[in-house]
Amino acid sequence: MMKKNGFTLVELVLAMFIVAAIMAASYTAFITLSKGFKAEAKKSEAVVENILGLDLLRYDIEMAGFGLPSGTSSPNINITYNEAHPASAYAGTTDYMPEQYTPDPTCFNDSITPTCECASTVLSCVSSTNEPRAIILADDENPGDDTADSNDDSDVLSIKSLTASLNDAGGKWALRFDDGIAGAPYNQKFNSTEHDIDDNYLVIVEGDGIIKCTGGGSNSTACTAGNDTWAFTISNWSATTPPDSANASALPDPSAAANELFFVYGVEKTTASKPLTLRMPFNRVDYYLQRNKNNFPNRCHPKSYNLVRAAINHNYQNSPESDYNGMRNEMPIMDCVIDFQIAFGIDSDNDGTLDLWVQDNSSATYFGNANSIAQYVRAVKVFILMHEGTYDADYTYEITGNNMDIGVDGNDDGDLSDAGDLLLKSYDFTKLSNWTNYRWKIITITINTANLG
Numbered sequence: 001m002m003k004k005n006g007f008t009l010v011e012l013v014l015a016m017f018i019v020a021a022i023m024a025a026s027y028t029a030f031i032t033l034s035k036g037f038k039a040e041a042k043k044s045e046a047v048v049e050n051i052l053g054l055d056l057l058r059y060d061i062e063m064a065g066f067g068l069p070s071g072t073s074s075p076n077i078n079i080t081y082n083e084a085h086p087a088s089a090y091a092g093t094t095d096y097m098p099e100q101y102t103p104d105p106t107c108f109n110d111s112i113t114p115t116c117e118c119a120s121t122v123l124s125c126v127s128s129t130n131e132p133r134a135i136i137l138a139d140d141e142n143p144g145d146d147t148a149d150s151n152d153d154s155d156v157l158s159i160k161s162l163t164a165s166l167n168d169a170g171g172k173w174a175l176r177f178d179d180g181i182a183g184a185p186y187n188q189k190f191n192s193t194e195h196d197i198d199d200n201y202l203v204i205v206e207g208d209g210i211i212k213c214t215g216g217g218s219n220s221t222a223c224t225a226g227n228d229t230w231a232f233t234i235s236n237w238s239a240t241t242p243p244d245s246a247n248a249s250a251l252p253d254p255s256a257a258a259n260e261l262f263f264v265y266g267v268e269k270t271t272a273s274k275p276l277t278l279r280m281p282f283n284r285v286d287y288y289l290q291r292n293k294n295n296f297p298n299r300c301h302p303k304s305y306n307l308v309r310a311a312i313n314h315n316y317q318n319s320p321e322s323d324y325n326g327m328r329n330e331m332p333i334m335d336c337v338i339d340f341q342i343a344f345g346i347d348s349d350n351d352g353t354l355d356l357w358v359q360d361n362s363s364a365t366y367f368g369n370a371n372s373i374a375q376y377v378r379a380v381k382v383f384i385l386m387h388e389g390t391y392d393a394d395y396t397y398e399i400t401g402n403n404m405d406i407g408v409d410g411n412d413d414g415d416l417s418d419a420g421d422l423l424l425k426s427y428d429f430t431k432l433s434n435w436t437n438y439r440w441k442i443i444t445i446t447i448n449t450a451n452l453g
Helices: 009-062 370-376
Strands: 076-082 127-130 135-142 154-161 173-177 186-188 201-207 261-269 283-292 305-312 328-346 356-358 377-388 403-408 422-428 439-448
Touching: 009 154, 009 283, 009 305, 009 328, 009 377, 009 439, 135 328, 283 328, 328 403, 328 422, 370 377, 377 403, 403 439
Parallel strands: 154 328
Antiparallel strands: 076 127, 135 154, 154 283, 173 186, 173 261, 201 261, 283 305, 305 328, 328 356, 328 377, 377 439, 403 422
């Protein structure tokens, strides 16, 4: 009789053990790879978002001051306009950290009375006759979670220009002149949708940087009374056939005899469904950190913030939009940010070379008014402390000590203790829970102020 061979019980148990071990190792490797893939995917997504946000910030700073009007008797601009409403004018919510309107938007208004800056109960701080300052900083005046500890306080940056808007009209322009032949001024355009004025644009008119007005039923150009018309709505715009179309004739007229050349600048655009008028002869955006407690990315450290870009609304004519006139229109542009710091590059002797970095705008010499900012500020350096990806229990962030220094390294030697360096903050990570399980980095960008000077 033939003997039938088989596996013993011991052999079967051993084989099952080996297979189980292999499966366990494979599963562990799969989980590790899966976690890594998810982390890299989130990291890549955040990188793309951050690039877009940084490009917008860079553009706003580069264009700071573009088209800002001045007056014939600086700093008086010879017109009256309204800027941002104070926090007391509308109700914030407790869903934000810091509170939604902290610091107060009036801190960055060019108010008639300088002493009313940040006085949130004084509505008169909204009105101004002053030339707008291109760039203003509140140094570490945006409080974090711990109001008694300045470690998590951050900067607020306010930028004013005609391009500081995401509407179609902002920054577009045309020339207006009178050759003395046609009998009326020309409005010269470029036949380019990138630059040309169009119907329904809300515009201002400038000559040699001085804002121009109409008043008293004439096309006079001097703004003297404080209540002359300085904002105009374009309709039936014609740039090719003089004389002007019906609406354009309402614009201030340059003098043919004096060879005057005026610039017509787009500021905003009105529509039939949402009619709009200009609140101020420029656009303004504020950059600051803020966390919406009810709508915050769960991949971010719970004590981090969004970097927010907030445009100041002009005057809508109909409700409900009119309820938000003069208020901030907030748009988060970066997530997982833990600190936001600014330094200004100064050309103190006007020789064309940066020779000083400062961390605030307290100097009356460099920041006393719109003219001094234009004369001395040549660059802005932005520091954004943030983390990439999300919490990773298998990762340990390596750093010497528990602090990260933020500031200008004048000689690029890796520390901020030399002459010419500027230490803005030494951020203490121990204030954060589980901070070693996040991938921290400082994004540093240096932007030249192309429209100042």
